[in-house]
Amino acid sequence: MSSSIIKKTSTATGFIKAIESGSKHLLMKRFTLRFPEQKLKFVGDGYQFDPKRGVGIAGSRGRHILFHEKCTGCQLCAITCEGIAEAIEMVKVNEKWKQNKKSIMPQIDYGKCVFCGLCVDACPFYALYMTDDFELSSFTKEHLIYTPAQLAVKPKYDGTVEVKIDERGASHG
Amino acid sequence: MTNKYSESLERKIKETTKLGLDVVKEAAEDRLMTLSVGPQHPGSGHFRFTIKVDGDYIVYCDPDPGYVHRGEEKMCEYRNFIQNIPHLERPVIHDSTNITYSYSLAVEELLGIEVPRRGQFIRAIASELNRQVYTLYWLAIYGIFLGHSTMFMWPAGDRELFIDLLAALTGARVTHAFNIPGGVRNDMPEGFKEKCLEYINYFEKRLKEYEDIFYNNPLFRQRTENVGILPKEDAIDLGVTGSVLRASGVPHDVRKVEPYDVYNEIDFKVQYMKTCDSFARAYVPFLDMRESCNITRQLLDKMPESGEVRLKLQSNPKGLIGEAYKRVESGRGALSYYIVSDGSSKPYRVKISVGSFRNILALPHLLVGSHLGDMPSIYWALNYWPVEADR
Amino acid sequence: MATAPKDFRFGSFVGSVVWLIFWIIVIVSLVGLPLIFIILFYIPLPYSNGEVITPYLFLSMIVDPTRTIPIIKFLIHTDIFRAAIFPGFMYAALIAATTIFVERKFLAKMQLRTGPLYAGKIEGILQLMADGLKLISKEIIAPSGADKPIFWSTPIIFVATAAALTALIPVAPGWVVSDLDVGLLAIFAILGFFPLLALLFSWSSNSKYPFIGGLRALHQLIAFEIPFILSALSIVLLSGSLNLTDIVESQYAFWFFAIAPISAFVFYISSLAELERVPFDLPEAESEIVAGWLTETSGMIYGLIQLGTYLKLYVLAALFVTLFLGGWMGPQIFPQELIPAFTGEKIYNATVVNGIFWFTIKTFAMIMLILLPRGINPRIRIDILLHTGWYKLIVLSFINMFIVLAMIYGGIITPGGLQ
Numbered sequence: 015m016s017s018s019i020i021k022k023t024s025t026a027t028g029f030i031k032a033i034e035s036g037s038k039h040l041l042m043k044r045f046t047l048r049f050p051e052q053k054l055k056f057v058g059d060g061y062q063f064d065p066k067r068g069v070g071i072a073g074s075r076g077r078h079i080l081f082h083e084k085c086t087g088c089q090l091c092a093i094t095c096e097g098i099a100e101a102i103e104m105v106k107v108n109e110k111w112k113q114n115k116k117s118i119m120p121q122i123d124y125g126k127c128v129f130c131g132l133c134v135d136a137c138p139f140y141a142l143y144m145t146d147d148f149e150l151s152s153f154t155k156e157h158l159i160y161t162p163a164q165l166a167v168k169p170k171y172d173g174t175v176e177v178k179i180d181e182r183g184a185s186h187g
Numbered sequence: 188m189t190n191k192y193s194e195s196l197e198r199k200i201k202e203t204t205k206l207g208l209d210v211v212k213e214a215a216e217d218r219l220m221t222l223s224v225g226p227q228h229p230g231s232g233h234f235r236f237t238i239k240v241d242g243d244y245i246v247y248c249d250p251d252p253g254y255v256h257r258g259e260e261k262m263c264e265y266r267n268f269i270q271n272i273p274h275l276e277r278p279v280i281h282d283s284t285n286i287t288y289s290y291s292l293a294v295e296e297l298l299g300i301e302v303p304r305r306g307q308f309i310r311a312i313a314s315e316l317n318r319q320v321y322t323l324y325w326l327a328i329y330g331i332f333l334g335h336s337t338m339f340m341w342p343a344g345d346r347e348l349f350i351d352l353l354a355a356l357t358g359a360r361v362t363h364a365f366n367i368p369g370g371v372r373n374d375m376p377e378g379f380k381e382k383c384l385e386y387i388n389y390f391e392k393r394l395k396e397y398e399d400i401f402y403n404n405p406l407f408r409q410r411t412e413n414v415g416i417l418p419k420e421d422a423i424d425l426g427v428t429g430s431v432l433r434a435s436g437v438p439h440d441v442r443k444v445e446p447y448d449v450y451n452e453i454d455f456k457v458q459y460m461k462t463c464d465s466f467a468r469a470y471v472p473f474l475d476m477r478e479s480c481n482i483t484r485q486l487l488d489k490m491p492e493s494g495e496v497r498l499k500l501q502s503n504p505k506g507l508i509g510e511a512y513k514r515v516e517s518g519r520g521a522l523s524y525y526i527v528s529d530g531s532s533k534p535y536r537v538k539i540s541v542g543s544f545r546n547i548l549a550l551p552h553l554l555v556g557s558h559l560g561d562m563p564s565i566y567w568a569l570n571y572w573p574v575e576a577d578r
Numbered sequence: 579m580a581t582a583p584k585d586f587r588f589g590s591f592v593g594s595v596v597w598l599i600f601w602i603i604v605i606v607s608l609v610g611l612p613l614i615f616i617i618l619f620y621i622p623l624p625y626s627n628g629e630v631i632t633p634y635l636f637l638s639m640i641v642d643p644t645r646t647i648p649i650i651k652f653l654i655h656t657d658i659f660r661a662a663i664f665p666g667f668m669y670a671a672l673i674a675a676t677t678i679f680v681e682r683k684f685l686a687k688m689q690l691r692t693g694p695l696y697a698g699k700i701e702g703i704l705q706l707m708a709d710g711l712k713l714i715s716k717e718i719i720a721p722s723g724a725d726k727p728i729f730w731s732t733p734i735i736f737v738a739t740a741a742a743l744t745a746l747i748p749v750a751p752g753w754v755v756s757d758l759d760v761g762l763l764a765i766f767a768i769l770g771f772f773p774l775l776a777l778l779f780s781w782s783s784n785s786k787y788p789f790i791g792g793l794r795a796l797h798q799l800i801a802f803e804i805p806f807i808l809s810a811l812s813i814v815l816l817s818g819s820l821n822l823t824d825i826v827e828s829q830y831a832f833w834f835f836a837i838a839p840i841s842a843f844v845f846y847i848s849s850l851a852e853l854e855r856v857p858f859d860l861p862e863a864e865s866e867i868v869a870g871w872l873t874e875t876s877g878m879i880y881g882l883i884q885l886g887t888y889l890k891l892y893v894l895a896a897l898f899v900t901l902f903l904g905g906w907m908g909p910q911i912f913p914q915e916l917i918p919a920f921t922g923e924k925i926y927n928a929t930v931v932n933g934i935f936w937f938t939i940k941t942f943a944m945i946m947l948i949l950l951p952r953g954i955n956p957r958i959r960i961d962i963l964l965h966t967g968w969y970k971l972i973v974l975s976f977i978n979m980f981i982v983l984a985m986i987y988g989g990i991i992t993p994g995g996l997q
Contacts, residue, residue: 028405035399036337036954039688045344046692057355057376068499070373075358097270130273130364135372144358177351179389183690184348222786228868240790243960334856334957340689406857406955409962559790560860560959 042183052186053173060145061131065138075131077147078122080165082109084141087118091133091142101126102133107162113139119162124150146171219246226254230332230563234573236550240559248554250547252576259578263537267503268294271534273364278541278575280361282321284313285517286575287366292447292513293524294368294534297506305494306370307448308486312383313356313365314515315483319390320349321518322472322479325570329469330401332563333410338401345393348386355379368504370497380487387480394477402470411466415553415565418463425549429520429542430475430570433459434467441516453485465561468568472518503532519543519570543576661745666755670744673941674888675706681949688953709881716877724874725782732779733875733882739775740889743768747896748823750906750933761822762814765897766807769852772890773799776861780871791870794960795854795861801964802851805971809841809848812975812982813901826905833904837985840978842902844971849894850948851967853887857955858963895944899937903944908936 047054058073087104095102104118111117120133120142134142147169152158175186218241225235233255239247259278263271275290276283288310295302302310323346330338350360355376357363365371401407417427422435432439438459442450458474460467506528514523520542529535546569553565653659660666679694682705686693694702720729745755746765758764773796780792814820816837817828835842851858862870875883899905912928912935958966 025405028403028408031399032404032954033950035396036688036950039396039690042690044687044692045347045690048692048695054351057378061358061373069370069495069497072356072373072376073358074354094270097266098273128273128362129359130362131358131372132269132273132364177348179385184344184389220786220790230868330956334859335955336685336856337689337953338956340691344690400954401956404955406958410956410959558959558961560961 043185045183045185047175047186052175053171054186055173055176056146056171060143061134062143063131063134063137065140070131070135073144074146074148075129075144076171077124077145077150077160077169078134078165079143079145079168080119080162081141081143082111082119082162082166083113084139085111085114085119085162086139086141087114087116088138089118090136090138091120094132094136095127098130098132099126099128101128105162120165121162122160122165124158124160125155145169146173224562231566232571232573234571234576236566238554238559238562243558243560245554245557245559245562248551250550252544252547252573254577255574256577260537260539263534265533267532268298268368268506268534269504271537272367273362276362276364278539278578279321279517279519279572281324282317282518283362284310284317284365285321285515286522287364288314289513289515289517289522289524290526290537291366291368292515293511293526294506296511296513297509297526297528297534298368298500298504299507300369300498300500302370302448302498303495304449305374305491306496306498308490309356309371309375309496310366311449312483312486312490313353313363313371315479315486316349316353316356316383317363318518319476319479320346320353322476323349325472325518325567326397329567332567333407335401335407338397341393341397345390348390352379352383352386355382367497369500370495372497374496383487384484387483391477391480394473397473402473408466410561411464411469411564411568412462413464414561415465415468415557415568416463417549417553421552422463422549425545425552427520427546427549427569429516429518429546430471431468431520431546431549431568433457434471435463436461441514441521445514447513447515449486449489452489453482455482455485465564465568468570469564472570505530505532506534517542519572519575520546539578541575541578543571543573547571547576660753660755665747665749665753666744667741669749670741670889670892671885673892673938673945674885677888677891677945677949678884679703679706680946681952684946684949685953713878713881718877718879719874721784721874723784725784728778728782729874730879732775732782733879733886736772736775736779737882737886737889739768739771740886740893743893744889746822747893748826748900748905749896749937750930751823751827753930753933754823757823758821760820762810762820762825765893766803766810769806770803772852776871783871783874785874787868788871788873791861791873795871797960798851798854798858798861798963798967801967802848802971805844805967805975806848806852808972808975808979809838809844810901812838812841812979815979815982815986822900822905826900826907829904829907833902833907835902835904838902838978838982840974840981842898844975844978845898845902846947847971848967849898850951851963853891853894853948855891855948856952857958859957860960860963891945891948892941895948896937896941898944899940903940906933906937908932911935 056074058071060079061073061075062071063069064071089104092102092104101123102120103123105121107117107119109117129144131144134144145168150158177184177186219239220241221237221239223235223237224231225237226233234250234252235254236248236250238245238249257277259275262274266274271290272287276287279286291310323342327339327342327346330336330342353363354360356379357365358373417425417431417435419436422432422437427435428439436459438457440457441447442455443457455478458471458478460471508528508530510525510527512523512525514521516522521540522542523540525536525538525540526534527536549569550566550571553569554562557565654664662668683693683701694705696702697708698704720726743765746758746761748754748757776795776799777792780788780795783789813825813834816834817825819825819828854861860870862872872880872883910928910932912932914928
């Protein structure tokens with residue numbers, strides 16, 4: 015337990031120290047990240063979940079990726095999302111897979127998704143992961159609904175900028 | 188000489204006399220001006236309070252919360268324990284780990300499980316980092332509303348470092364959805380510990396700059412010292428919590444008084460000040476940030492090298508019949524959850540008690556009798572987050 | 579995002595160019611030519627070297643360089659050039675525009691960020707033009723209960739008053755728009771008009787927050803006029819005249835800043851308060867009274883008031899330089915002859931150019947000093963402000979005045995320079 019007592023500095027010293035502190039910053043590097051030209055590098059390869067161990071693997075939670083060869087159409091992701099954002103709906107696909115008797119796969123509406131990743135936790139077959147891609151804007155609301163075929167494509171994200179700290183301050187890139 | 192104003196006044200007097208209302212009282216109160224510091228005001232956040240001003244002095248204040256009420260507590264009753272996490276963290280999106288921390292602790296008591304040790308440490312580290320993020324955001328807004336634009340930019344920039352750390356750890360910049368009943372959702376990525384230590388070391392140097400340009404600035408001191416004095420007895424009577432309580436001389440911190448998770452193994456001091464004014468309320472979070480760096484370093488040291496971070500539960504766990512009450516120290520004060528369960532997989536009643544809602548009770552107490560120019564320094568020093576108070 | 583542009587068709591492009599040429603021909607022949615003839619009939623043309631300069635003669639003179647230079651010199655010394663372009667409005671507006679841009683970049687660098695970056699190729703240099711175009715295109719909303727004549731005319735009077743102030747500043751020897759014998763007093767008289775304008779505008783906005791802001795502006799601006807005048811009074815004692823050109827010329831040996839530093843400090847603080855800059859920007863305190871007396875401004879009215887404010891900034895910085903930092907005095911670094919054997923007469927006047935150079939540099943340094951507190955200090959409260967203005971600053975300026983009086987009485991300095 016400690017109570018802090020502030021030393022009262024005189025007015026002139028206070029101002030001079032403030033001016034000194036402000037002027038010191040004129041020599042430091044700028045911290046701005048110039049977004050479309052510079053993009054941050056993310057750790058890992060997207061959020062993934064290991065159902066056997068019951069724990070996730072650290073990564074950035076962006077757009078989902080659906081592995082068609084593993085999805086069985088069990089609807090657990092849709093059932094989980096029903097209580098959260100109601101963004102996943104199972105739709106019929108034209109593909110025939112051995113493990114997917116009913117031929118249904120999830121379709122995700124990014125207008126409603128909150129990117130919590132609990133659907134990834136719910137999937138028991140390693141079929142739904144999340145990737146680094148977060149630039150999902152579009153001109154119409156219908157284009158935000160990603161069909162299973164669109165979800166199968168792994169997006170390319172080329173962010174390379176990291177925060178660098180040196181004696182002249184922290185900066186991006 | 189009549190102009191349109193005196194004509195309308197005469198008309199108003201005639202109408203009210205016809206209705207038999209008391210007009211004399213109206214004229215005496217003409218000296219007061221009612222200002223609505225409402226949601227459409229750059230100095231109030233999403234919250235409205237009405238003040239009546241007599242010249243430069245405030246004579247009446249009436250806070251009016253409820254602008255952002257979304258029925259969080261009711262929504263909890265329709266979702267099971269795990270599906271509650273994403274919407275429960277929305278009241279404070281910057282400090283989302285702390286508001287779900289208390290929920291997870293209460294639900295773990297209802298489910299009768301205990302989180303593995305490494306999970307507890309990671310939870311505590313995420314909570315401390317999140318506390319820094321929130322306090323920096325609050326400091327930025329406090330600076331700009333006192334007119335200090337540099338104090339807005341510097342904390343907002345330094346906050347990016349902690350948000351980067353949390354994004355690497357949890358996957359999202361804000362609204363982490365990281366705490367879950369049973370532990371945390373994923374383990375630390377590689378290289379996290381070194382990066383965390385590097386950023387914390389850099390940040391402690393920045394804290395000295397904040398002190399030079401803001402806290403020791405004579406103009407800031409003149410504006411906040413001896414302003415809005417909340418004596419110790421009044422603070423305890425009103426039931427304020429968090430940094431407001433600690434600035435009035437009561438050394439109360441939930442992490443020390445009722446330690447949860449691994450906080451009983453960490454050695455830190457509760458920061459408090461005895462001066463009870465607005466400056467103390469602004470300075471205590473700053474001291475808390477310094478102490479938080481300390482705590483994070485100890486947590487990173489003492490963390491076990493490997494281990495489980497999450498208990499494997501069935502996907503729709505059923506709670507034991509009973510109730511649970513757990514409290515956590517968040518950026519704004521003590522945040523507690525009281526959950527009643529009736530044996531099913533959805534909670535029967537969730538009551539969230541937040542620090543902001545209790546702190547705002549001090550606002551009329553402090554504002555009445557102070558200058559209009561003291562309104563930002565008193566209001567924002569109470570560390571009030573409107574969305575959380577309205578839930 | 580805008581809609582996608584239509585495909586380019588060469589035919590419609592040529593059609594639009596022809597349409598443009600058609601309209602230019604119509605307007606020039608129906609409006610422009612009569613206007614030129616009216617001017618030629620009614621306005622007396624200037625004389626130079628015994629000849630009347632008609633437009634035809636003027637154009638032919640430009641081709642022949644030996645006759646161009648006297649023409650240009652003649653034009654430069656006319657009154658309208660002085661009032662509108664060189665020491666007058668254009669120069670001041672250029673410095674004001676540069677100040678706005680420099681302020682944004684300077685503050686951004688102090689706050690570890692970038693500032694304007696994308697407008698213009700180099701580091702956002704055309705940002706001001708972009709802002710101006712944006713403000714012109716916005717709708718000006720006058721509140722329904724507002725007092726319309728005052729509401730619409732006050733910003734224009736504001737800019738006109740600020741521009742009138744620029745007419746009194748001496749930029750180089752012989753280059754003042756109006757060389758009054760009571761120049762300093764005239765500046766204070768015009769500065770005393772600004773509190774009235776703030777009050778008029780806030781009253782005519784008919785709304786609560788502007789009302790509070792206007793009263794605060796009134797209190798602040800009036801309170802700080804007195805230390806302002808008192809600190810300039812020490813300089814008047816030292817130089818013996820109220821004429822600004824004489825004040826500069828009496829600093830030939832040393833700057834008055836060396837004898838009256840306390841007065842300079844008081845002048846600096848008072849000018850920060852007169853300009854409503856941080857830390858004294860309570861009339862527009864955003865978090866308490868929602869932009870104060872400027873709340874109801876929108877569109878070009880806001881633009882005009884900003885222009886007026888920055889013109890005032892230039893004037894007060896230039897006044898500080900004139901009174902305390904020696905005006906245009908400085909070591910002569912420009913050579914007397916630029917191209918000696920060109921035409922036989924001098925192309926430029928070296929003293930004048932030297933004066934302009936030193937004046938501009940000193941004014942810029944002073945402007946940077948006025949911009950600095952914005953990055954460092956929070957806003958002050960009204961009662962602390964009035965306490966400072968009425969007590970502390972008046973006392974400080976009197977102290978320096980007594981020091982100066984003592985020095986004059988002791989015979990060290992006479993009005994007009996060293997003993």
